[in-house]
Every structure is written in C-alpha cells, then in structure tokens.
Amino acid sequence: MAIEILAFTRWPVTGITVSDPGLKEYINLTPKFVPRSGGRYAKARFHKSKTFVVERFMNKLMGVGHKARKHFLTSNRVTGKGQTAHHLMEEALKLIEQRTKQNPLAVLVKAIENAAPREEIITIEYGGAKYPKAVEVAPQRRVDSAIKYMTQGAYQKSFNSKKRAIDCLANEIVFASQMSNQSAAIAKKLELERQADSSR
Numbered sequence: 001m002a003i004e005i006l007a008f009t010r011w012p013v014t015g016i017t018v019s020d021p022g023l024k025e026y027i028n029l030t031p032k033f034v035p036r037s038g039g040r041y042a043k044a045r046f047h048k049s050k051t052f053v054v055e056r057f058m059n060k061l062m063g064v065g066h067k068a069r070k071h072f073l074t075s076n077r078v079t080g081k082g083q084t085a086h087h088l089m090e091e092a093l094k095l096i097e098q099r100t101k102q103n104p105l106a107v108l109v110k111a112i113e114n115a116a117p118r119e120e121i122i123t124i125e126y127g128g129a130k131y132p133k134a135v136e137v138a139p140q141r142r143v144d145s146a147i148k149y150m151t152q153g154a155y156q157k158s159f160n161s162k163k164r165a166i167d168c169l170a171n172e173i174v175f176a177s178q179m180s181n182q183s184a185a186i187a188k189k190l191e192l193e194r195q196a197d198s199s200r
Contacts (some may be wrong), residue, residue, distance in 0.1 A: 003108070004172055005031040005032070005033060006031060006033075007031045007032065007033075007035070007054060007105055008033075008035075008074040008090050008093065009033055009102060010093075011093070011097075011105050012031070012103070012181060013029045013030075013105055014088075015103075015106075015147075016029055016075060016103065016106045016109055017070040017079050017104055018109060018113065018115045020116070021137050022142070023112075023113060023116060023142065023143060025049060025136055025139070025170075026048075026049050026139045026142075026143050027053050027109060027112065027141055027143060028049060028050060028051060028052055028053055028090065029052070029053065029105075029109070030052055031052065031121075032052050032054075034052045035052050035055035035058060035085075035086075036055065036058075036086070037051060037052075037055060040041045046140065048140065048143075048144070049140065053112065053143075054089065054105070054108070054195075055109070055146070056147060057089065057108070057118045057121055057147055057150075058079050058082070058089050059085075060147050060148060060151045060164070061085040061088060061089065061151050062080045062081065062084075062085045064083065064148070064151045064152050064155045065148065065152060067162070088165055088166060088167075088169065091166045091169045092169040092173065093105070093108070093170075095166060095167065095170040096108075096173055096174055099170070099174060100174060104173075107173060107174065107177045108173055108177075110177040111146075111147075111150065111172075111173045111174075111176035111177040111183075111185075112143060112146045112147065112150075114151055114176050114179050114186065114189075115145075115146035115149060115176045115183065115185035115186055115188075116137075116142035116145065116146040116175060116189070117137055117142060117145055117188075117193060118136065118137060118142070118190045118193060119134055119136055119137060119192065119193050119196035119197075120133065120134075120135060120137055120145075120192045120193075120195075120196055121133060121134055121192070121195050121196050121199050122135050132195070132199040132200045133149065133199060133200050134196035134197070135196075137149055146176075146185060146189075149184060149185035149188045149189070150172050150173065150176055150183070150185040151169075153172050153182065153183065153184020153188075154168040154171075154172040154183055154184075154187060155168075155200065156184065157171075157172075157184070172184065172185065
C-alpha cells in the first residue's frame, strides 16, 4: 500500500491539475513533506521545472527583489532564512484554506496560471532610435514572472504597514486566483499585455 505524501503533512496534491497547456510541464506538483531541496537542481538546465511549485514560491519569498524605491530598506522576512519562508508559506496556506474552503495548493496553482503574462515588450534599437516590440513570453519565464509579481505585491503591501505578511500573502494568492484587480500580479499582467498590444 502506497503512502500518500501530503504537502506540509497537511494538504494532498491529488486531483490538482494545471489547465493551461503551456504551463503543464513547468508547474511541478510532486509533493514534499518539507519543500526544501537545498539547491539539488541548481546546476541543471531548466532545474526549476523539477522543483515543487511551493518550494519555488518559498525561494522567491526569501529574496523578492526590487520594487518601487524601497529596496534600500529590508526586514526580517527578506533575509534568505528558509525557516522564516517556510513558516510564512504554511501559515498563508492555512489562511487561504479557512477563507476559501478549498485545497490551498489548488488555489495557489490557479493563481500562478492567472498571473502568468502571455506577452511583454522588449526594446529594439534600429537606426539610433529605440522602439518597443511585443513578444510572447516563454513558459518558464511566465511562471517565474507570476511568482515574482505575487511575492513582490504581498511584500509591498505589508512593508511599513500594520498588515501582517501572512495576511498580505494570502490575499494576493486568493485575489490572483479570482482574477481580481486587487491582486498586484494580475494588475501587472494586464498592464504588460496592454502595453504589448499597443506596441504591435
């Protein structure tokens, strides 16, 4: 009899599917008791596709990158501490389960699918002048961008605020799964696709 592995020893991944055919190979739903591979795939090409999607999200929480003009400041949430990211992610998923009455991993996958931009713009230089050009986004970059925008949006809303990081992260994931403009990731995606549409 096979033992079912539950993420965080709490949530099953059976029955969760990726509906976007372009992202099926890039959102890994192989569950882990503790989603910390310790950089096992760091030197392999396309290693991110083999990493459990929750771990990828946690890795981004440890260093969300620059957004707006607050990058010269920091807090205890962005220190590269895996235990802090683990606690933040687990508590946010518990909160999502309480609010939506659904499997929070399914909500997270849906949020990443919804927030993944399909188009963006690049700048090309021709004859000394620069022009924006619309390009399609690669599947791996779509997942990376969605996770980046969601973690940065949650961090931005909790920074210098009375809101807890757990609440902000849970709100961001829930809003993104519902395609709500209250999600920073959805707003960013729509902005990018609008710019790409005007640059054709």
